Amino acid sequence: MFGKIRNKRRCGLQFLDRQVKLVAAAGPSGSRIVLFRAIPLAEGTIKEGKILDEEGLIHQLSDHVRQLSLAGAEVSLTIPTSSVILRKATFPRVREKELRNLIDVELHSGETQLPFRNPVFDFVTVRQGKEDQEVIIFASPMEVVEQYVRVVRNAGLQPVAVDTAPLALFRLLIRGLRAYGQTLPERFLLLDAENERADISIFVGGYPVFFRTVQMQSAFLPDEDEDRNAVYARQLSIELGRVMNYYRYNVASDQEDVRQLILVGDPSLCETLRQNMEEEFERILQMPVDGALTNFEPSHKSFAVPIGLAMKGA
Amino acid sequence: MSETVVNSSPLEINLLQIDEELEGEAHSPVKPLLVLAVLVVGVGAVGWLWNDAVTQSRRLEAELARVNGAISEREARQVKSGSTVPVSAWTALPDTLRKAVPKATGVLDGLRRLMPREANLTSLTYTEDGSIRVAGRFATVEQVVAFMLEAEESPDFSEVRLTSLNNRAPAEDAEPGTLPVVEAGFELTYTPSAGADKGGGG
Numbered sequence: 001m002f003g004k005i006r007n008k009r010r011c012g013l014q015f016l017d018r019q020v021k022l023v024a025a026a027g028p029s030g031s032r033i034v035l036f037r038a039i040p041l042a043e044g045t046i047k048e049g050k051i052l053d054e055e056g057l058i059h060q061l062s063d064h065v066r067q068l069s070l071a072g073a074e075v076s077l078t079i080p081t082s083s084v085i086l087r088k089a090t091f092p093r094v095r096e097k098e099l100r101n102l103i104d105v106e107l108h109s110g111e112t113q114l115p116f117r118n119p120v121f122d123f124v125t126v127r128q129g130k131e132d133q134e135v136i137i138f139a140s141p142m143e144v145v146e147q148y149v150r151v152v153r154n155a156g157l158q159p160v161a162v163d164t165a166p167l168a169l170f171r172l173l174i175r176g177l178r179a180y181g182q183t184l185p186e187r188f189l190l191l192d193a194e195n196e197r198a199d200i201s202i203f204v205g206g207y208p209v210f211f212r213t214v215q216m217q218s219a220f221l222p223d224e225d226e227d228r229n230a231v232y233a234r235q236l237s238i239e240l241g242r243v244m245n246y247y248r249y250n251v252a253s254d255q256e257d258v259r260q261l262i263l264v265g266d267p268s269l270c271e272t273l274r275q276n277m278e279e280e281f282e283r284i285l286q287m288p289v290d291g292a293l294t295n296f297e298p299s300h301k302s303f304a305v306p307i308g309l310a311m312k313g314a
Numbered sequence: 315m316s317e318t319v320v321n322s323s324p325l326e327i328n329l330l331q332i333d334e335e336l337e338g339e340a341h342s343p344v345k346p347l348l349v350l351a352v353l354v355v356g357v358g359a360v361g362w363l364w365n366d367a368v369t370q371s372r373r374l375e376a377e378l379a380r381v382n383g384a385i386s387e388r389e390a391r392q393v394k395s396g397s398t399v400p401v402s403a404w405t406a407l408p409d410t411l412r413k414a415v416p417k418a419t420g421v422l423d424g425l426r427r428l429m430p431r432e433a434n435l436t437s438l439t440y441t442e443d444g445s446i447r448v449a450g451r452f453a454t455v456e457q458v459v460a461f462m463l464e465a466e467e468s469p470d471f472s473e474v475r476l477t478s479l480n481n482r483a484p485a486e487d488a489e490p491g492t493l494p495v496v497e498a499g500f501e502l503t504y505t506p507s508a509g510a511d512k513g514g515g516g
Contacts, residue, residue: 079329084329120329120331121329122327122328122329122331123327124325124326124327126321138327138329140329145329145330149330159330160330161328161330162328162329162330163327163328163329164327167324167325167326167327170324170325171324171325174322174323174324178322183320183322184320184321184322185320186318186320205318205319205320205321206320206321206322206323207321207325208325311324312324312326313326
């Protein structure tokens with residue numbers, strides 16, 4: 001009986017280079033935050049998404065798992081967005097299991113070009129025609145997934161799902177907008193800004209079409225917060241310009257610009273970014289984290305990704 | 315221009331698919347329960363087989379003891395009765411006996427050839443010591459002597475010995491003209507000549 005009560009908690013875990021963000025949510029749709037914690041990591045534990053000190057990471061994470069009495073809790077986690085590849089493909093209309101086999105064959109045969117070997121993948125169906133169907137494939141190196149899963153398991157948690165940060169944020173965005181009676185923009189750029197990196201993703205028609213992670217050179221940023229944020233915003237603005245051009249001329253079928261921006265991540269960075277990018281976008285939204293939660297606190301804004309993960313499947 | 319349909323459902327993917335299956339198997343209560351059930355059934359089956367084997371062994375031991383008892387009893391009875399001749403010997407006994415006793419027709423044929431014309435053979439007895447007792451009626455004593463001589467010389471008989479000799483007058487109710495006879499008894503040994511059928515009893 002107590003096991004069942006404990007299992008109703010849903011945990012989300014986001015790994016960043018300098019910290020791990022952990023959230024436990026409860027309630028029928030995971031909309032009540034039970035606990036949240038940012039676990040700082042020693043420098044050199046993770047660098048640009050690669051785990052360099054696995055034992056150290058397990059040790060640091062397991063300490064907090066014990067402190068929070070989360071041992072054995074089911075958790076959804078992210079792997080670095082930079083290790084996830086998006087591919088859109090068309091296949092004959094077959095059953096899901098058969099489709100999975102087709103994709104598996106295509107990925108392993110090299111017909112779909114991937115920059116790594118031994119991919120693990122999942123997919124979502126975008127369109128189903130009478131004879132064919134269009135899918136978006138999310139693929140990642142097996143070693144990366146296995147390493148993160150191993151860390152989580154050895155830290156005392158029970159990994160049940162591996163997701164990507166943009167899809168976790170998309171889940172939270174849908175909940176938040178729905179709470180305010182708003183609809184999802186047809187085309188938008190989702191910017192998850194953290195000090196050490198920024199995840200840029202573009203969604204069209206409710207499906208992701210582009211992922212990119214930009215590593216921010218924090219060592220070269222000024223010490224003062226305001227200056228630091230301003231430099232960060234300028235750097236990112238340049239990178240966003242490149243991404244928008246790439247999207248317009250290489251990805252978008254209609255060569256339309258993305259005119260809506262949704263900001264999420266470090267609140268102080270988000271505010272600076274909003275001020276810097278007002279001219280580049282018609283509409284800039286902050287992630288409506290408050291609408292998605294029943295016990296919202298301002299500090300929850302920094303935990304949007306793990307909150308979205310904790311809502312997975314709810 | 316048609317309005318674009320925007321997906322407003324969360325996109326659920328899980329890159330832990332392989333591990334998830336393994337995890338599901340590892341954490342599934344079905345597997346340990348199945349193992350436990352197999353173990354219980356296995357132990358039960360082994361126990362049942364063991365018990366059955368023990369019961370059957372005991373039954374067979376009891377049966378073996380009973381059979382051994384019966385054998386011992388019969389052996390004791392056999393020893394008590396003094397007969398230790400095997401059954402095969404019993405089955406061969408008639409042939410042995412048949413061969414041990416001379417053929418009656420051979421003996422009679424041999425005697426008939428030796429008897430004088432006016433003599434009658436009245437009895438022939440084969441004794442356990444192998445000799446033959448012969449009784450006959452002769453017309454005269456000379457005929458008795460002649461028979462004995464013939465028998466002595468015969469290759470079929472030997473050790474001829476006269477055991478009795480009596481004159482016998484005719485009975486009172488006998489027909490007129492009936493002559494007295496000499497009743498003589500002999501003991502002799504039948505030694506059939508080569509080629510003659512020795513066995514056959516008679």
